[in-house]
Each structure stands twice: as structure tokens, then as C-alpha cells.
Amino acid sequence: MPELPEVETVVRGLREPLVGQTLHSMWVERASTVHSPAPEQFAARIRGQRVQALSRRAKYIVIHLEHDFLLVHLKMTGRLYVAAAGAAYPADAWVRVRFGLDAGHELRFSDARRFGRVYLTAHLADITGGLGPEPLDDDFTLERFAGRIAGHRRPLKPLLLDQAFIAGVGNIYADEALHRARLHPLRPASSLTAAEVAALYTMIRAALNDGINHEGASVNWYRKPDGTTGTAQDGLTVYGRDGRPCLTCGHVIEKIRVVQRGTHFCPVCQPLPER
DNA sequence: CGGACAACCTGGCGGC
DNA sequence: TGCCGCCAGGTTGTCC
Known part of the structure; x- marks a missing residue:
């Protein structure tokens, strides 16, 4: 979307x-x-x-x-x-x-x-006025992201979808960023190591930049103003790929529901640590 | 604070 | 072939 x-x-x-x-x-x-x-x-x-x-x-x-x-x-x-x-x-x-x-x-x-x-x-x-920072702005630094995520205990998926936390991320790019960062969508934000926070920061921006460079993901309804489709959907690694092999490890991509949203992830690349 | 859920909507598609 | 019913999800608002 x-x-x-x-x-x-x-x-x-x-x-x-x-x-x-x-x-x-x-x-x-x-x-x-x-x-x-x-x-x-x-x-x-x-x-x-x-x-x-x-x-x-x-x-x-x-x-x-x-x-x-x-x-x-x-x-x-x-x-x-x-x-x-x-x-x-x-x-x-x-x-x-x-x-x-x-x-x-x-x-x-x-x-x-x-x-x-x-x-x-x-x-x-x-x-x-109520929107969070723009993830691709120059002043959205790792330090700023780490500072914002520090106060949260929520699972990562709903946190990324929260427009007051970070602006512009939706269901597709949330799943893609979490897969790239090798983080399970249900990981509590407070459980991340400094290295994991840095990976998430980098991969949110990478997933969004890839989407822009491919002129958007035409999963179904989205079209560019000239009526043609973008090509970002061809580069998606987990979204909509449930039941198919992970492009990284070959394990089957799973789909669960998190806060009423279809959520796609690889259980091997994105393990949920026992605690 | 946050999670669950309904509401807003209708085209597309799987299942029978 | 045709119909039924579910699914898709960005955002707001309500309730617990």
C-alpha cells in the first residue's frame, strides 16, 4: 500500500x-x-x-x-x-x-x-503535528533513533507502524526492515542490544531507500501518477512471500498476525529468543 | 501506556 | 460458471 x-x-x-x-x-x-x-x-x-x-x-x-x-x-x-x-x-x-x-x-x-x-x-x-521524525532526514541519526527506542517496551512491529514513533513506515516496509535487520517482529524494543538497534536503524532506511529507488511497490493498487507500476515489489524478501523459501537461508517464510496486521518473517533468520 | 478491536470501504480472489 | 465470504491495511476512536 x-x-x-x-x-x-x-x-x-x-x-x-x-x-x-x-x-x-x-x-x-x-x-x-x-x-x-x-x-x-x-x-x-x-x-x-x-x-x-x-x-x-x-x-x-x-x-x-x-x-x-x-x-x-x-x-x-x-x-x-x-x-x-x-x-x-x-x-x-x-x-x-x-x-x-x-x-x-x-x-x-x-x-x-x-x-x-x-x-x-x-x-x-x-x-x-503528531507525527514522528522522518526516517530519511539527515537529522534522523542513529543516536536520535536509539534515544527514541530506549523508552519503549512494545514489540517492534507495532512500534514501527506507529506514525508518532517514526513517520512513513507501513506494513510492507516494516516487515522488510525487520527481516533485513534479522529481528523478530515480536521482539520487545527494550530487549535489543546496541548492535541490534543500529542494524534496525540502518535497515529501515535501506528498505525505504530501495523502495524509492524502485519507484514504489505496486503490490496491488498503487500506481505512479503516470499510471504505471513501480518495481519495488520484485525486490521484497518477506512481504507476501509466506510459504515460499527465505532468500537468505531457504527456510519457509511464515505469516502471523500482529496488531491485526499480516506479518511476514523468517523464523530462522529472525529468531525469537526464549526468556 | 498499550493492546484489542471496530469502523471506514470495496475490489479481488479462493473456495465450493 | 457463478456466488459467497473473506482478505487487504492506514488511521482514528473506543474500551479495557
């Missing part, structure tokens, strides 16, 4: 067609997709504002307008793309919100599952 690498790929793909465009209008096909403010105010406020930049915070796409930030969260099945005037696209069947751009072009937000939301705010922190 869209996690940090997928959202980053969407942001990169939308910069060229979107920056410099002016938002002229907004069509709300599905009111519940508009988080805040209410659709009428939302449409009135964006009208005439030029897109100045695009960035990403956790799994949010952040569109910088002249006086506001327009945020989009893709959740499970959201897709965001710029459509040429009058052109039809495969994801159009699930369009929830459209924004009119220059020369008849449109920014379309499609979302089959209807979990995704759009937000408009003058103060970014109103939406993203």
Missing part, C-alpha cells in the same frame, strides 16, 4: 505537471473525502492559488499553495494524477475529488476504497 516510498514517488511524479499551475475550481464527487474545511469553503479558498511546491510528510502529499497547504492522504487505494483536458484514465471510475488547473487540465484524486482524504490548512502542523 502507499507508504513512504510510494508517496515520495507520487510527489516526484507530480512536480513537473503541477508546480506553477493555478487551481481554478474544485469538484467534490464524494463529500466524505474532504476532511476539512467543508467542501464549499475548501473550494472557495483554493480558487486562484498557484501551486508553488510539492513535498511529502510521512504518507501525506503536501501541495504548497500561496496561502495554504493542500494535503492528500492516499490511505489504501488512493491515486493522484494530472489529467489532460477531456482525457479518460483507468482510475477515473473511482474519482472522488477533482481540481481544475490551467488549460482545462485536472488534478484528479481517485480512491476505490474511499479511505483517502484531502485537507486544506494554513498551518501544516494542524494535520501533521
Whole structure:
């Protein structure tokens, strides 16, 4: 599903067609997709504002307008793309919100599952204030990660999925990072040695960077803004590979449920120490 | 604090 | 072939 690498790929793909465009209008096909403010105010406020930049915070796409930030969260099945005037696209069947751009072009937000939301705010922190640090930022150092993990006793899998602990990691990259770091998803955070903390830090970043370099994992719904698939799914070592051999040791990959999430791991490479 | 679980949603797919 | 029912999971909110 869209996690940090997928959202980053969407942001990169939308910069060229979107920056410099002016938002002229907004069509709300599905009111519940508009988080805040209410659709009428939302449409009135964006009208005439030029897109100045695009960035990403956790799994949010952040569109910088002249006086506001327009945020989009893709959740499970959201897709965001710029459509040429009058052109039809495969994801159009699930369009929830459209924004009119220059020369008849449109920014379309499609979302089959209807979990995704759009937000408009003058103060970014109103939406993203509770999020933890960006794992790929330069100031996210090993020391900082070690300091944050020190206070936690929770199992690693739910900790990595907690957006207040670390921003942008979802189910796929959590499983991949834990496998690369050779850590069982149920290991209590407080049980890690300094070397294991360092391995986890390194492998979270490596898994995310690999995902970005392969333009995201198109496990099912995710597509780049141009409609094509990423290739990161071909490099996954555990996610979705339950019942198949571990690429490191050959043992069968297992799948369990942890905090209601499908969790994939190799019981040999990622042992759970008895205690 | 944290874990369990429901809710939000619907396309896709396994099973029969 | 067709239908049923479950599964997928990011996030919020509720309850214990």
C-alpha cells in the first residue's frame, strides 16, 4: 500500500505537471473525502492559488499553495494524477475529488476504497503535528533513533507502524526492515542490544531507500501518477512471500498476525529468543 | 501506556 | 460458471 516510498514517488511524479499551475475550481464527487474545511469553503479558498511546491510528510502529499497547504492522504487505494483536458484514465471510475488547473487540465484524486482524504490548512502542523521524525532526514541519526527506542517496551512491529514513533513506515516496509535487520517482529524494543538497534536503524532506511529507488511497490493498487507500476515489489524478501523459501537461508517464510496486521518473517533468520 | 478491536470501504480472489 | 465470504491495511476512536 502507499507508504513512504510510494508517496515520495507520487510527489516526484507530480512536480513537473503541477508546480506553477493555478487551481481554478474544485469538484467534490464524494463529500466524505474532504476532511476539512467543508467542501464549499475548501473550494472557495483554493480558487486562484498557484501551486508553488510539492513535498511529502510521512504518507501525506503536501501541495504548497500561496496561502495554504493542500494535503492528500492516499490511505489504501488512493491515486493522484494530472489529467489532460477531456482525457479518460483507468482510475477515473473511482474519482472522488477533482481540481481544475490551467488549460482545462485536472488534478484528479481517485480512491476505490474511499479511505483517502484531502485537507486544506494554513498551518501544516494542524494535520501533521503528531507525527514522528522522518526516517530519511539527515537529522534522523542513529543516536536520535536509539534515544527514541530506549523508552519503549512494545514489540517492534507495532512500534514501527506507529506514525508518532517514526513517520512513513507501513506494513510492507516494516516487515522488510525487520527481516533485513534479522529481528523478530515480536521482539520487545527494550530487549535489543546496541548492535541490534543500529542494524534496525540502518535497515529501515535501506528498505525505504530501495523502495524509492524502485519507484514504489505496486503490490496491488498503487500506481505512479503516470499510471504505471513501480518495481519495488520484485525486490521484497518477506512481504507476501509466506510459504515460499527465505532468500537468505531457504527456510519457509511464515505469516502471523500482529496488531491485526499480516506479518511476514523468517523464523530462522529472525529468531525469537526464549526468556 | 498499550493492546484489542471496530469502523471506514470495496475490489479481488479462493473456495465450493 | 457463478456466488459467497473473506482478505487487504492506514488511521482514528473506543474500551479495557
